[in-house]
Amino acid sequence: MNLTGIELRVIEMPLVAPFRTSFGVETVREAIIVRAVTPDAEGWGECVSMHAPLYSSEYVESSMDVLRRHLIPALAGAGSLDGSKVATVLEPFKGHRMSKAALEMAVLDAELRAAGIPLSRELGAVRAEVDCGVSVGIMDSIPELLDAVDGYLAEGYQRIKLKIEPGWDIEPVRAVRERFGDILLQVDANTAYRRGDARLLAGLDDFDLLLIEQPLDEEDVLGHAQLAEVVKTPICLDESIVSARAAADAIALGACSIVNIKPGRVGGYLEARRIHDVCRANDIPVWCGGMLETGIGRAANLALAALPGFTLPGDTSGSNRYYAQDITDPFTVENGVLPVPTGPGIGVTPHTDALDAVTTRTEWITF
Known part of the structure; x- marks a missing residue:
């Protein structure tokens, strides 16, 4: 499978109620949505790093930086790719597991959607x-x-x-x-x-x-x-x-x-x-x-x-x-x-209007 490009979206979604843990209080979920585009299908991933490095060393801006500078270029240079190979391609880069997971999820979703196979x-x-x-x-x-x-x-x-x-x-x-x-x-x-x-x-x-x-x-x-x-x-x-x-x-x-x-x-x-x-x-x-x-x-x-x-x-x-x-x-x-969703890949697709409404910025990286 060959990738055409990767889209990164930073989103902000208000929580229905504040969520407090020993790390602090969350009122808005800031996250990164990854879209992997291929000639046959597109796949979706979600990076779960938080706004600040409190749960782990990763946070949204660090994830955007490492995705843009290192992880996505590594995938671009790997040639033909499927979900099972993403971790191997990204292994030389230390840490940043949440960012790697989002990329793997998007690539795997695109692959499975093209093949008509549910992730489950x-x-x-x-x-x-x-x-x-x-x-x-x-x-x-x-x-x-x-x-x-x-x-x-x-x-x-x-x-x-x-x-x-x-x-x-x-x-x-x-x-x-x-x-x-x-x-x-x-x-x-x-x-x-x-x-x-x-x-x-x-x-x-x-x-x-x-x-x-x-x-x-x-x-x-x-x-x-x-x-x-x-x-x-x-x-x-x-x-x-x-x-x-x-x-x-x-x-x-x-x-x-x-x-x-x-x-x-x-x-x-x-x-x-x-x-x-x-x-x-x-x-x-x-x-x-x-x-x-x-x-x-x-x-x-x-x-x-x-x-x-x-x-x-x-x-x-x-x-x-x-x-x-x-x-x-x-x-x-x-x-x-x-x-459990039964459709191909993760089985759901974001609604364009709803996604656009919570998007604060978008980057498109062409392969």
Whole structure:
């Protein structure tokens, strides 16, 4: 497959409500949409880097720069290309996994659209629908939190994830458990704690949580292994898992018993599938995390989450969880599930008017 060119769009989409984590408060989602154009089809990708380097070292302007200066020229010089070769072509460039993932996604989508093959089939999906969970940000008060959780449960979400940080942990978790009883409940710390907080985190054992997600720094894999010996609640790693090799190492060290797979964080959907395979071979359940994706990234995440090892509800929420209007047809949760797109490639295409309305700038790079 030969590429004609790549289009980069920076978009800004207001969130329906502020989303607060230990990294800060998001009110607008800034992202990069990638369009790969070939003589036979065009494909879409979404870069999940954030406005500032808070979740990871990547951020929107750094992604635009590395895409423009290095990654796209490398693809242009590679000649005939398919999705499986993108990672190999880009391997000499260190890091920038989110940018690489967006390019791979767009090229793979174009390839699959031309061949009439859904991404779900290409990845090895075994389910036609995916159980949905929702991520609830840090609130100003416990009554506000309880109202939010009540609303999400009324919408049919099967699992609630609470963001936590020092000072907002035991009491909000206790309040949710006491109010809503035996719901599927987990917490996400986004690296907000340190090894010395082990006793505090062990206090969460009283609430029968599914897991504690990424309590310590992303580089502190050993600390997570030590914490797992103290805390009874299963430890899930997110930011620490950047590749299949990192997953294998963390499992071998006993640093986690569950893994959150985010395709952007690991460099793409093909590497995400390899992580799934490593975890499944080691009897480690996985689930699909979210990065406030538009319908483009959400569609691809659903295809991934339909693989057999994804046995826990992920962050594959409906479009209305974050956006009043998505740039694709909206994904709507019904009876706690979302359908896996069945069309070629990722199975959705952005609406031109909706995409143009949120685009702040566009660059076209010809091959």
